Amino acid sequence: MSILPKSIADLIDSFSAMPGVGKKSAKRMAFYVLKAGRDEAVNMAKAIINVKDRIYHCSECHNIAENDPCNICRDPKRDRTQICVVEDAMDLLAIENTANYRGLYHVLGGVISPLNGIGPDNLNITDLLHRSEKGVKEVILALNSTRDGETTEMFLSKMLSTKGVKVTRLAHGLPVGTNLEFADETTLIRALEGRTNIL
Amino acid sequence: MSILPKSIADLIDSFSAMPGVGKKSAKRMAFYVLKAGRDEAVNMAKAIINVKDRIYHCSECHNIAENDPCNICRDPKRDRTQICVVEDAMDLLAIENTANYRGLYHVLGGVISPLNGIGPDNLNITDLLHRSEKGVKEVILALNSTRDGETTEMFLSKMLSTKGVKVTRLAHGLPVGTNLEFADETTLIRALEGRTNIL
Numbered sequence: 001m002s003i004l005p006k007s008i009a010d011l012i013d014s015f016s017a018m019p020g021v022g023k024k025s026a027k028r029m030a031f032y033v034l035k036a037g038r039d040e041a042v043n044m045a046k047a048i049i050n051v052k053d054r055i056y057h058c059s060e061c062h063n064i065a066e067n068d069p070c071n072i073c074r075d076p077k078r079d080r081t082q083i084c085v086v087e088d089a090m091d092l093l094a095i096e097n098t099a100n101y102r103g104l105y106h107v108l109g110g111v112i113s114p115l116n117g118i119g120p121d122n123l124n125i126t127d128l129l130h131r132s133e134k135g136v137k138e139v140i141l142a143l144n145s146t147r148d149g150e151t152t153e154m155f156l157s158k159m160l161s162t163k164g165v166k167v168t169r170l171a172h173g174l175p176v177g178t179n180l181e182f183a184d185e186t187t188l189i190r191a192l193e194g195r196t197n198i199l
Numbered sequence: 200m201s202i203l204p205k206s207i208a209d210l211i212d213s214f215s216a217m218p219g220v221g222k223k224s225a226k227r228m229a230f231y232v233l234k235a236g237r238d239e240a241v242n243m244a245k246a247i248i249n250v251k252d253r254i255y256h257c258s259e260c261h262n263i264a265e266n267d268p269c270n271i272c273r274d275p276k277r278d279r280t281q282i283c284v285v286e287d288a289m290d291l292l293a294i295e296n297t298a299n300y301r302g303l304y305h306v307l308g309g310v311i312s313p314l315n316g317i318g319p320d321n322l323n324i325t326d327l328l329h330r331s332e333k334g335v336k337e338v339i340l341a342l343n344s345t346r347d348g349e350t351t352e353m354f355l356s357k358m359l360s361t362k363g364v365k366v367t368r369l370a371h372g373l374p375v376g377t378n379l380e381f382a383d384e385t386t387l388i389r390a391l392e393g394r395t396n397i398l
Contacts, residue, residue, distance in 0.1 A: 003295045005265040007249040014243040018228045029217045031289055033250050034263065041251045044213040045244035050206040051232050052240045064233065066204040090230055096202045 062107040062124045064089045079103045081137040111152040132163045141169040261306040261323045263288045278302040280336040286310055310351040331362045340368040
C-alpha cells in the first residue's frame, strides 16, 4: 500500500486498530472521510476527543457517564434494593435496552482472569460489597458464561453471602425463537436443569 | 439509546455514517475509542483532520496525493505513452496493487450518470483529452461494467478516437480460479465473445 499518500495510510492504520474493522473496511472508511465535507470530518475528530474528555466513570456504579453520579444512579424512580452486576458498560446497555429492569447496576470492569493477571483487586468489587450493605436486598449477577465469568460469579456469591443479600444469576436456557435442534449441548443441559413448571 | 452519554452517542452517529459500518459496529468502535489510551484517540482524530488538510488532487492525473504532481506522474520509470482511465482513486489502487501496469493513470472522478445529474462536464474529461495529445499511444479504459460505466466508455472512446490514440478496455470474462457453473450469464456471454486462441 506504499502507493497511498501517508495521511490516508495513517488513517487506515488508525481505523483498522478498532475491533471488527479489517484493512478493506478501514480503507473504505478512510476514503469516505477523504470525500466527506470538512465539517463532517472535523465533527468526527471532535467526537473522538469528546469521548476521551467528557466520559467519566460514575463513582457509585462505575458506569460510563458525563456526570457523577450517572443518570441511572441519580434516577429517583430506580429500585435501590436491586443491583445488577455486569462486566462492562456494553453489557449494562444490553440489559437497559430491554426496558425490563428498574434496579441499579454495578459495572465490575472485567472478570477475574488469573491467566490475564486480573485478580479481584483489579475489579470494582470492594465498592460492590460496600454498596450491598446499604439496604440492598438482591444482587443479580449478569456476567458472561465464560469460564472466567463463572469463576467470578462463584467468588462474588461467596463474598456477598456474608452480607445477607439474596444473590441470583441470569437464567441459562434456549434463546427465544431458536430451534431446539440447533442448540449447543451445554445450553440444552442448562435448559433441562433449569426447567420450570408450566402447570 | 438515550441511556448512552451524549458524547458516546455522537461518536456512534459519526462512525455509523461511514460505508459498511452499522449501528452495532459503530457502537463497538466507539467503546474501543473510550477504552483506548488518550494518545491513540488523539492520533485517530489527527489522522482524520490530516486527510482533509494534506490530501490534494494531482493536477495531471487527478489522483489523490500529498504532493503535486503525484508520485506516479513524477516517476521517470513510468511509461508515458499509456494512460489507464479509472473512476476513482480506489480503482487506481486496485490496479496499482497488481504491480503489472507501468503506465500513467487518469482519475475521472466518477462516470457519466444522467440519472444522478453527472454529465461529461462534471468529470475530468477535458484534461484527459489534452493529455492524450502529448505523445500518448494507448488509453486503457478501466471503468466498472455498470450501465453508466459502459456509457462513459462509449463516450470517451468516441472523443479519443479523434486524437489518433489506440483505445482499449479491460477484458471481461471468468474470474481466475472460479467455477464455470457459478458464473453469471452476462459474464459467460462476455467470456465466450472474448474467447482467445490457445494454439
